[in-house]
Amino acid sequence: IAQTENPSKTDLLQGRRFYCREWALDKLQRCLDARSTPGRPPGLLVMGGPGAGKTALCTEVVYPTSETGRAVGLAPRCLACHFCQGEDQRSLVLWRFVLGLVEQLRTSPLLSPAYKEILDTPSVSSTLEPLHCQRDPDDTFRRAVLGPLSELPPPVQTLMMVVDSLDSGYRAEDGGGRAGEPPGKSSTIAELLANHQHLLPSWLLLVCSVRRQNKAVCKMFSGMRKTHSEHKGVVFPF
Numbered sequence: 001i002a003q004t005e006n007p008s009k010t011d012l013l014q015g016r017r018f019y020c021r022e023w024a025l026d027k028l029q030r031c032l033d034a035r036s037t038p039g040r041p042p043g044l045l046v047m048g049g050p051g052a053g054k055t056a057l058c059t060e061v062v063y064p065t066s067e068t069g070r071a072v073g074l075a076p077r078c079l080a081c082h083f084c085q086g087e088d089q090r091s092l093v094l095w096r097f098v099l100g101l102v103e104q105l106r107t108s109p110l111l112s113p114a115y116k117e118i119l120d121t122p123s124v125s126s127t128l129e130p131l132h133c134q135r136d137p138d139d140t141f142r143r144a145v146l147g148p149l150s151e152l153p154p155p156v157q158t159l160m161m162v163v164d165s166l167d168s169g170y171r172a173e174d175g176g177g178r179a180g181e182p183p184g185k186s187s188t189i190a191e192l193l194a195n196h197q198h199l200l201p202s203w204l205l206l207v208c209s210v211r212r213q214n215k216a217v218c219k220m221f222s223g224m225r226k227t228h229s230e231h232k233g234v235v236f237p238f
């Protein structure tokens, strides 16, 4: 994954050593393999308190450093990733997230070349104009991501999309972001993903992390099954 043009694809923990949570990588792999089984939820939520190791886990999935991390083979099945970083406001802006995602999909060798052809059709390419996406990021997400993905032939293996730290930039008291947004319009990355989780193709697993204290965001993804572990509070509903 090229890292220069989109800083939100990288994070500060990249290259650090990863310890002890190999069980979590195994669990993720099993979940990814089982994704296309009918009736499976579309995603997996990594929950834990501040400093519990959520970003470290997401980083190890996408940029593995440990032997297990490389052996589970998750990185080559990662279609796209995004690290929300509270200290970098740009990483929290919804339209930037959507356009960054489209760029990752456009350059991904994991998708059929038909994806690029769909993006080039006028009705879709018009939604990639920054102004359009700023006004209606939900529309861009549906027409340039969800719609095309559901039309493509399923890849040989199930793939995943990793979004770290959905709580960053989400303030429950004003409904997420911009107060007064009409219903059905997302104002944060968390809302966008929660509102559309049922539309993800059955070959794509959404992996998100969130602080457990952020009840509003946790609730948005509450349809997912829960598995607890004894390790310092990292919980996987899936």
Ligand SMILES: Nc1ncnc2c1ncn2[C@@H]1O[C@H](COP(=O)(O)OP(=O)(O)OP(=O)(O)O)[C@@H](O)[C@H]1O
Binding pocket: 013, 016, 017, 018, 019, 020, 021, 048, 049, 050, 051, 052, 053, 054, 055, 056, 057, 165, 211
């Ligand atoms: N499995 C691990 N192996 C090595 N270091 C780890 C591991 N888990 C966490 N750490 C270290 O602990 C610190 C906190 O972890 P991390 O940033 O992943 O927490 P977090 O759950 O993402 O916290 P926050 O909610 O604030 O985003 C980091 O310095 C990270 O490198």
Ligand SMILES: [Mg+2]
Binding pocket: 054, 055, 056, 165
């Ligand atoms: Mg984190």
